[in-house]
Amino acid sequence: MNYGKSAIVATAGIEIIVRKEAAALPNSRGRGGRRPVSVSKEIPMSDIAGVIPFKAKPGKGAEVAEALAAALPHVEKEQGTPLWLILRSEAEPDSVFLVDLFTSEDARAAHMTGDAAKLIFATVPPLLAEEPTIHPSKLITSKGV
Template sequence: MTRPGLVIQFKTKPDTADQFNDILVRALEHVEAEPGTRPWLTLRAEQDPTVFYLVDLFDDEDARNAHLNGAAAELILGTGGDLLAEQPTPVPTTLVAGKAV
């Protein structure tokens, strides 16, 4: 079941969180076109609505690299980059166990 993954925390400026939320929603259409990215989740923290998490898994390392250089990443980091309060730090991961993955 070992599959490469990625977890990224984003922290937006207080007045740009809703705009960043909308960018994440728009990014989904680009991710849906990536055959090796599944699942792809974006989450918003309930206690601090300026904090978002992106969690995804990939079929293999090539799919992860393609995703990191794809249209969704360009939208999130390009257009969304100015909305962030700090630089996001991607954390490469490996799936240990999961349901419906």
């Protein structure tokens, strides 16, 4: 699937939206004709995270994912948010997840009151079947982070 300048990568039943310029994507095609995205950015290790599941109204999962992805330019300006993912379930296409990793508790608090959060909370709620629950989280283990 293509969402404007977003690439969709399918893995383990979840679609990951990664905003990249088309020229920056590899030419080879992955499963289902989707372009694989490789990220070689070093991310400062931290255990401070956030997870927000979004339940879209029936048939609105793609719109919710795109509305969330529109906040990426704001997140890219945040030094304290080195990892920010939007995941869309293939098993339940109206389920979308936002996953962040932060450098500190202060960075998480700043993110939750910053421009990205303001944009998301101004545009996404009308597309939702229910109010999302914010889960401040701790990273237990990871690979590649």
